[in-house]
Structure formats: C-alpha cells, structure tokens
Amino acid sequence: MLRLKRNALLFFLIVMSNCYLAAQNVETPLDNAIRFYELQQYPKAIQAFNQLLKSGYATLSAKNKLSILLKLAYSYKQNKDEVNAERLYRQAFSTFPKLISDDAKAYVNFAQVLANNGKFQEAQEYLSLSENIQSTKNQTANMPQNISSPTSQKSVAIVSNTNNYKIEYLDINTSGPEFSPMYYKDGIVFCSEKESSTKLINDKGSLLDLYYLDDLKKVQQSDEPNSDKRKRKSTTKNSKALGDDYYSRQTSNDTKTLNYFSGEDETQRNQSANSESFSKALNSKFHEGPATFNHDFSKIIFTRNNSIGNKKGLSEDNISKLKLYISENINNNWKEALELPFNDNEYSTAHPAWSKNEKILYFASDRPGGFGGMDIWAISYNNGQWDVPKNLGKNINSKGSEVFPFVDENGNLYFSSNGQGGEGDLDIFFAEMNAGQSISKASNLGKPFNSPFDDFGIISDGNRQIGYFSSNRKLGEDDDIYRFSVEKAINDCxxxxxxxxxxxxxxxxxxxxxxxxxxxxxxxxxxxxxxxxxxxxxxxxxxxxxxxxxxxxxxxxxxxxxxxxxxxxxxxxxxxxIKQEPVELQISTTKSSTSTKKSPNPANLKNKSMLTGFVKSEIDQKPMEGVLVSFINVCDNSIQQITTGADGSYTFYMNEDCDYTIEVSKNGYGKNVNKIKKVKKGNTKVISQDLSLFKEGDLITMNNIYYDSGSATLRKDAMRELNKLTITLQKTPTMVIELGSHTDSRGDAQVNLNLSTKRAQAAVDYIVSKGISRNRILAKGYGESELVNSCADGVSCTEIEHQQNRRTTVKIIKIK
Missing domain, CATH: 2.60.40.10 (Immunoglobulins)
Known part of the structure; x- marks a missing residue:
C-alpha cells in the first residue's frame, strides 16, 4: 500500500484538491508531469519536469515555462530537497522577475525554503515582496511582519503540560492514513483511505472516506509495527463506512472505485478487494472528511471535493477545490448532502468545527483576506441562516497555514499551524475564545502533543483530560490516530x-x-x-x-x-x-472586674488544652506587634487577653467542654473574629490558629477565580473561593471592599472591559446572596487597563505571563 510521504497539511490541501483528475484521451509529457504534481507524486513529478527541461522546454509558451519551473521547485520543496528547490526558484525569478496573480504565492514558498536554508534576511525580503503584491489587492491587512528563525521560533508561548499524559497508539490504525477524529455519539468518526488491492492505486493516489467506531471502549492500545510490517487491517471488526446501513437505498456512490477514472461506465471499474461497501449516503467517489456534528448528532458538516452531482467542479485554474457540505439525519437516514452557501469554486473551504451551541462554525480556508496559506475562519449560524465568514485575526493566524480546527465544550479553540514555531512541522495550538473571537494569543501545546513531525486533528474534553489526535510522529509517513489521557505516575512522589x-x-x-x-x-x-x-x-x-x-x-x-x-x-x-514559658493572663469576668495573675507553669497544666498561634498582616504575612488578642470563654464569659510582642505570638489555655471566641484588633486594622470549638473532656490537645488583619488600602489578589471562556457565569471552583471572602467579611463586619476583575491584553479592549465588568458583578451578586450587605461591596471591571507586567498589545509573552494579568482583586476601601 502506498505510503503517503507528505506533510499532513498538504495531504489535504493538495492531494484532496487535486488528485481526482480525469484522464485525457491523449496525454502530452507536460500533462503527464502536471498529473504527477497534482496527485502529489513529487518524485515522479520531479523526474517528468526535469525531462521537459531537457527536451521540449524551448517550444513551450512563457506561461508554461514559468509553470514548469515553479511546480518543479515546489516538488523539490515538498520532497525536502531545499537546495534544489532554492535553485529552481532562483531560476524562475531570474527568467520571470515579476510575478503576478496566483503565481506570486511562489514568493512565500521561496521564503520558506530560504528560511529552512538559514537565509532569514533574504526570506524576509521575499515575504515583504509577497505582502506588497497582496496588499495591492487588499487581501492581507494586518499581516505579521517577520519570519521567525529557529531561535526566534522558540519564543512561541508553549503550554507547560504539568499533568502526566499517557499517549497511546491505537489498534484502529492501518498501513494507510487515519486522522482527524471527531466525537460521534459513543464513538468517533475519522478519515481513512478507500481500500484497494490493485497496483494502479499506488500510481494514482488514494481517496478518503469517513469511517466510524460506534464504541470508544472497543479502541485498544497497540504496539506500532515497523514500516515493512504495517498492513492494511480489515475494517469489519470495529469500524464501518459512515452511512453504510441496510435501510439506505443504493446509489452510484455505493461502488468503491479507484480514484482515477478513464471514463468507462461506473459498473465496469475495478473494485477494491476485501473491503466493505463505503457510505451509501455520505461517502462518494470524491474525498470526504474531516467532519463535525451538531450537539445531538442529527446534522453533519463535512469536507468534500467540489462536486456537481456525480461530477467534479473545477476552478479557473482547473483544480477541484474543497468545499463544506451539510446533511441531516432523519429517521436514521442521512439525507442528500447540500453545499454550504459560503463556499466558492476558486478557493478551498475545509476542516469544519461546530461549536456545542451550534452558533459558530470554524473552518480552514485560503480565501481572500487571509494572512498566509490557509487561515482559520469563523461564521455565525442563527435561525438556520449563515452570516459572513470572518478571519480570526493575528492571534490565531500567521503567514504559514492554520488548519484542522476543533472547538471544545467550553467554546475554546484547538488548531494546527506550521507558521508559529514549536516542536516541528504542524503543531497543535490552543486559544481561549469568546463568541467566535479570540481573547488570547494562541499557545503551542508543547510535548507530548507535539513532535518534530505533523501533529493535528485533536479532539478533547473541556479539561484536556482525555482525547485523540493525529500524527505521523513514529514513521514520519502515514498519519495515525493516538489517544491521550491524564494518568497518575506509579511513583507519584x-x-x-x-x-x-x-x-x-x-x-x-x-x-x-x-x-x-x-x-x-x-x-x-x-x-x-x-x-x-x-x-x-x-x-x-x-x-x-x-x-x-x-x-x-x-x-x-x-x-x-x-x-x-x-x-x-x-x-x-x-x-x-513556641517555647513553654509562663504566660501573663488578664482575667475579666462578666461583672467587668479585672484581675491579673501569673499563670502556673505549663508543666503543671499537662491536662489543659491550649490555643496558640501568630497574628500577621494579611498582605506581607509579617508578625504584628501591639495587637490586642482576646480569648472569650462562652460558658462563663471570662476573658483572657494578651498584647502581642515583636513575634506576634499568643498562647491561651482552654477549659474542657467550652466553646471559645477569639478576637484580634488593632487601631487602623479593624477586627478579626473567629470561633474555637470546644475540646471534649479527656481529649487534651494543642490547637494552632494563625490570624491576620487587613488595613485600609490593602489590595489582595484572589486565586482560583476562573470562568469559562467568554462567560461571566460563576463556576463551582470560583464559588468556593468567594465563600472564603464571604467568611472574611462576616468576621470583619466594618470592612468595605471593591471587587475587581481583570483580563489580559489579548482580544478587543472593549470586549475585555465589558466581560470583566460582568464577571465582577456576578461575583458581588453571589456574595450578597450569602447575606453580606450590597453597600459593603463595589463591583469594578478593569478589563486590560491595569496589567501587572509588560504584556500589552503587540508584546510576545508566555501563557504564564498572560495568566498573571487574568486575576480577581479585593481592595479594602474602609475598615474600622
């Protein structure tokens, strides 16, 4: 079986777009070379184009000469022969010094070759040249300004995966490609090639169909075999073609055919041996996949070659671009797939990802208005109507290509890119989203998700605890599906x-x-x-x-x-x-009479329980001197009091079976009141209780106040932290505070300000619901106006640095 040696990105963008070409009755050497090129058979394309350069080149038109040079250079590039790629691009630009229209894209390809060859300054010059040409056509507003060298690429924000992730190679993988899984009911839908036992398939490329596993529990870890032992496994055990069911009527798509047609009748074409019938409802003789589903799996949106009925549609440059199609499942039957209205014959629209609430569809496209090759776009869906696609902008897209998006249950976005640095070729990135807009710069997921090879097509739960992704990391050839999960280390020390x-x-x-x-x-x-x-x-x-x-x-x-x-x-x-020393006690009765006496040596109080601790300032946690500490026996209202020394310590003895109240106070710092539960008789113990005091002007940053992306709804973990603040307000009844919410600088400033204001108000409303007067709390949204570091707009920062700016603060406005 053919091993598809290619970059995973180009597997879709070129193989899927170009490999389904009809045969010509008479094929010229140029036609033959172009066919190999469009089928991604780059070694054969190189051989054919070089043969043309040796004979017949002089008789060709200028347009064909340029086409040969650029396609040959690109073939070398894709075959990882950067030296010859550079040589051919230079020859093309020397012969044709000024490129226009789509040929100008070669400047970007050449810049990538130069960067790979270490010629970064010259690479930047060709990127600028490409930018100037595209700017004239108003297609590249806000394009990034620099190409990254290997050194600067390391500055990309990479997520530190502190969890222990287990990566498993799965038994659904075969000698062909399996990639881009998507959750479907209790299983997954994924892309795989049509099976064929004929030699012709190896010469002509391979087609892709949608497969599914109905139960993820059937998927098992498997040892990956060596490349010479990888064989195509039968799909009959765990998977079957999506839409292959007994109740679907038979169509012309039911026959599995080779991806290269000579024009004979459908029933006369060679069929794949030892394989099941492919999809009767969704899979066709064209490429299908990747796919995405709505929340109840009644609708599917998937990628397919541009097709009209049973025929392919072509762009002006004679290429079958990628388009998105939608189908609805009615009474367990997938209906005819309909083309989405924002497709176009002249550019590809592919790799759909539908948000859980069905309001936003993300996809990859090389349509005008992008930053580089393929970009991630978003389009709103309301009341059955599609809006206008919008580019996700510089937080997501680059001069490279961004592809294979996935949106998780929290509305956050995953995608792959080869233009933003990282571990290798295609790397998986993550970005927080709010209503289809990025509120954070995309972060590289780092290892183990990314490798020196292609990593893409990830799906995950909202907490990234378990999921699946595609990679060609092991053999660097075909793509396979891997499972990741968080696990506890055996020696979890x-x-x-x-x-x-x-x-x-x-x-x-x-x-x-x-x-x-x-x-x-x-x-x-x-x-x-x-x-x-x-x-x-x-x-x-x-x-x-x-x-x-x-x-x-x-x-x-x-x-x-x-x-x-x-x-x-x-x-x-x-x-x-604390050393055991005599303690000076002041004993106060309910009749307000006070006497002072020397406490007995603790050696004589072995049967007495004890309360001990320190009084500290809340902000810097330094011991406080001169704090009056009162320890009140609830049984008889007697009071022990002590004024702290330089170390801020205090110690009191306790009677059995009596509750106590401890109060600490100091002028300018207010009062802190706590209850101490009684110690049962015969259960002598030492209780440690450190206390702290606030003062006016103190600013406290609260930990663990998190919200779902783009949402002002409090999560349970945030409520737990706010409960602690509520207790503090109850203990300090004279305290008045401002509760502030802050964002980082990523995303629109006004959006950030509005969101932070809503979040602050939600937190205040929750505290008020616990019995605290609304007059004691002021809600304040700061947005990105008070950053704690230099991570403003346009500054490259790590995810940890951005997280420092996303915070909730409490400012003490007044305290008595």
Whole structure:
C-alpha cells in the first residue's frame, strides 16, 4: 500500500484538491508531469519536469515555462530537497522577475525554503515582496511582519503540560492514513483511505472516506509495527463506512472505485478487494472528511471535493477545490448532502468545527483576506441562516497555514499551524475564545502533543483530560490516530521539606519529632536533622496532618493538602514552635472586674488544652506587634487577653467542654473574629490558629477565580473561593471592599472591559446572596487597563505571563 510521504497539511490541501483528475484521451509529457504534481507524486513529478527541461522546454509558451519551473521547485520543496528547490526558484525569478496573480504565492514558498536554508534576511525580503503584491489587492491587512528563525521560533508561548499524559497508539490504525477524529455519539468518526488491492492505486493516489467506531471502549492500545510490517487491517471488526446501513437505498456512490477514472461506465471499474461497501449516503467517489456534528448528532458538516452531482467542479485554474457540505439525519437516514452557501469554486473551504451551541462554525480556508496559506475562519449560524465568514485575526493566524480546527465544550479553540514555531512541522495550538473571537494569543501545546513531525486533528474534553489526535510522529509517513489521557505516575512522589524553627529566635530545632499522617491513616515518623529539616514524599490529591513535638516546646499540629497541585516541583514548609514559658493572663469576668495573675507553669497544666498561634498582616504575612488578642470563654464569659510582642505570638489555655471566641484588633486594622470549638473532656490537645488583619488600602489578589471562556457565569471552583471572602467579611463586619476583575491584553479592549465588568458583578451578586450587605461591596471591571507586567498589545509573552494579568482583586476601601 502506498505510503503517503507528505506533510499532513498538504495531504489535504493538495492531494484532496487535486488528485481526482480525469484522464485525457491523449496525454502530452507536460500533462503527464502536471498529473504527477497534482496527485502529489513529487518524485515522479520531479523526474517528468526535469525531462521537459531537457527536451521540449524551448517550444513551450512563457506561461508554461514559468509553470514548469515553479511546480518543479515546489516538488523539490515538498520532497525536502531545499537546495534544489532554492535553485529552481532562483531560476524562475531570474527568467520571470515579476510575478503576478496566483503565481506570486511562489514568493512565500521561496521564503520558506530560504528560511529552512538559514537565509532569514533574504526570506524576509521575499515575504515583504509577497505582502506588497497582496496588499495591492487588499487581501492581507494586518499581516505579521517577520519570519521567525529557529531561535526566534522558540519564543512561541508553549503550554507547560504539568499533568502526566499517557499517549497511546491505537489498534484502529492501518498501513494507510487515519486522522482527524471527531466525537460521534459513543464513538468517533475519522478519515481513512478507500481500500484497494490493485497496483494502479499506488500510481494514482488514494481517496478518503469517513469511517466510524460506534464504541470508544472497543479502541485498544497497540504496539506500532515497523514500516515493512504495517498492513492494511480489515475494517469489519470495529469500524464501518459512515452511512453504510441496510435501510439506505443504493446509489452510484455505493461502488468503491479507484480514484482515477478513464471514463468507462461506473459498473465496469475495478473494485477494491476485501473491503466493505463505503457510505451509501455520505461517502462518494470524491474525498470526504474531516467532519463535525451538531450537539445531538442529527446534522453533519463535512469536507468534500467540489462536486456537481456525480461530477467534479473545477476552478479557473482547473483544480477541484474543497468545499463544506451539510446533511441531516432523519429517521436514521442521512439525507442528500447540500453545499454550504459560503463556499466558492476558486478557493478551498475545509476542516469544519461546530461549536456545542451550534452558533459558530470554524473552518480552514485560503480565501481572500487571509494572512498566509490557509487561515482559520469563523461564521455565525442563527435561525438556520449563515452570516459572513470572518478571519480570526493575528492571534490565531500567521503567514504559514492554520488548519484542522476543533472547538471544545467550553467554546475554546484547538488548531494546527506550521507558521508559529514549536516542536516541528504542524503543531497543535490552543486559544481561549469568546463568541467566535479570540481573547488570547494562541499557545503551542508543547510535548507530548507535539513532535518534530505533523501533529493535528485533536479532539478533547473541556479539561484536556482525555482525547485523540493525529500524527505521523513514529514513521514520519502515514498519519495515525493516538489517544491521550491524564494518568497518575506509579511513583507519584512530590518531594517536600519541613523545617522546624524556634518561633522567637528563628534558630533551627534539631531532633524534633514529626509525625506524618495521610488521609488513609498511614503513619510515618521522622526526626529533624542538624539543619532542622526532614524530607519525604507527598502524593497528589492527598490531605496530610503534621504533628511536631520537641521537649520544652508546645506541641504543634498543622494540616496540609496537595489537592489542586499539578506541578511536580519540590516544596518547603516552615514550622515555628513556641517555647513553654509562663504566660501573663488578664482575667475579666462578666461583672467587668479585672484581675491579673501569673499563670502556673505549663508543666503543671499537662491536662489543659491550649490555643496558640501568630497574628500577621494579611498582605506581607509579617508578625504584628501591639495587637490586642482576646480569648472569650462562652460558658462563663471570662476573658483572657494578651498584647502581642515583636513575634506576634499568643498562647491561651482552654477549659474542657467550652466553646471559645477569639478576637484580634488593632487601631487602623479593624477586627478579626473567629470561633474555637470546644475540646471534649479527656481529649487534651494543642490547637494552632494563625490570624491576620487587613488595613485600609490593602489590595489582595484572589486565586482560583476562573470562568469559562467568554462567560461571566460563576463556576463551582470560583464559588468556593468567594465563600472564603464571604467568611472574611462576616468576621470583619466594618470592612468595605471593591471587587475587581481583570483580563489580559489579548482580544478587543472593549470586549475585555465589558466581560470583566460582568464577571465582577456576578461575583458581588453571589456574595450578597450569602447575606453580606450590597453597600459593603463595589463591583469594578478593569478589563486590560491595569496589567501587572509588560504584556500589552503587540508584546510576545508566555501563557504564564498572560495568566498573571487574568486575576480577581479585593481592595479594602474602609475598615474600622
């Protein structure tokens, strides 16, 4: 079986567009060369064109001479022979110094060849030449200005995949191409070539049809064989042609044929051996795929060669371009596919991706108004009517080609590009979207999704936990479908170091006993070394309790959780132990009489529970001196009070079976009130409770306040964080705040401002619903007006840098 040696992008854009050419009764050497070229048989095209240069070239017209030089140069380029490609392009431009119309696209191809040969300055000159020509035709507004060298390409924003992803080669792959999967009910629809056992298919190319697997559970991991052992597998076990059903009437598309026709009657053509009938309703003798579906899978939009009935349609340059078609499933029967109204005979419209709400269709096209080769476009769909296609702009598109879009359940966009740098040829990118507009610069997904080869056609759930994509990464030849999933590593060790210090002197404490208890009650005991440290492994998504003991110090127990942590970096935790010393207590009764007495030595209070902690400033978390700490016994209203020293620490003793209230206050900082639950009789313990105070003007950035792309609806994880803010407002009843929402600089500034205002108001409404007065909270949307770094419009930044600007802030306006 033919191995389709090509760039995955060009497999679709050239093979699909050009390989279905009718035979001529009399074929000239030039016709023969062009046929090989259009069928992407580049080695044979090179041989045929070179033969023409040796004999017969002088008798050709100037137009044909230019065509031969440019097609031969392009054939060398696609055959990875950049040296000869450069030589032929130079010969063409020397002979024909000024190209016009579609021939001017050769300047872009030549620039890519020069860049691959390390001649970046000259490559930029030819890109500028191409830009000037296209600008004259008003087709390239806002084109990018620079071509990237290998060094500058590394500056592309690449997502750091901190999750552990498992990549699986699947048993649905064959010796031919399988690619561009799409979810369909409980399975997937994907593209694969029509089967053929005849030798002629190898000379003429191969056609593509839509296949589907009705149950993803049937898909298994498989070891990829060596290239000489890859054989076409029968599709009868797990897959069948989409639309192949017993209740569909038979049509002329039911016969599987070769992709090269000599004009004889349909029933007389050779048929593929050992294969099932292809689609009776959707698959035809032309190329089909990729495809996309609406939310209930009752409609399909798919790619097909331009066709009129059973005949192909041609552009002015005699090429069958790609178009999008739609079909509806009524009573389990796919109806006749209809061409979408925004197609055109003169350019390709392909690779559809339909949003979940069916309001936006993304697709790839080389139509006028783009930035380079193929671009990603979007078109609105309302009340059964299609709007006008809109280019997604410079956040998504480049001077290269952007293809194979996919929109996830959150409305965010995936696509592949060969013009924005990354790991290799086609790389998979991701961008946040809002109503069909990008609100962020596309980010390269990095490894393991991308490789030095072609990676494209990804589908995924909204959290990128599991999905599928296409790649020719293993053999660099045919495309195969891979599955990715997040998995927990067998040795899921995240190293953690605990350092034990004297709270007052800040000196390390050696030989302190640390008892580590995990959620599954696993116990581990360690002693601190001479540097006051212990080191151990924590497990992802696990709660821990650390009990630290040292003779002469108050026992301290603290909690720690790795839930929500996705990085594998080591972490450190400092624990301060307080020495057991006499504590000066002020005892106040309900009759407001106050007496001061020396507390007994803690050695005599072994049966007393204890509350201990530090008071810190909320913003910089530094110990606060001069804070009045009141510890109120709810049983008898007696009060213990202490004013903190330089270390901000406090310690109180507790009676059994009594609840307590602790209040901390200082002029200019307001008050913080917390409840301490009673300690049951006979269950003596030490409770650690650190407290903090705000002051007017404090600005706090809240973590984990996230929204779905383009939405102002609060998610559950955001509600959890706002619940914490609600508790703070309840504890500090005199506090008045401003809740601000910020975006990064990507996307339209006014759109960002409006969206941030809606998000801030949604957060305020939620807090008010919890009983906080609306007079105490002001909603403020800042949009992109207050960036915390230099990532403004036109500045290249990483995704992490942009994320720093996407934040929710709380400003303390007033506090008593």
């Amino acid at each position: 995240r190293e953690m170091t605990i350092t034990v210090l004297d709270a007052k002197t800040k000196k390390v404490i050696s030989n302190a006993v640390v008892v580590i208890t995990s959620a599954d009650n696993h116990l581990e005991t360690k002693k601190t070394d001479a540097n006051g440290n212990i080191t151990f492994c924590t497990i992802q998504d696990t709660d821990y309790s650390f009990k630290i003991e040292k003779e002469g110090f108050i026992v301290k127990t603290i909690g720690y959780s790795t839930k929500g942590e996705i990085d594998t970096e080591s972490s450190t935790l400092e624990v301060n132990l």
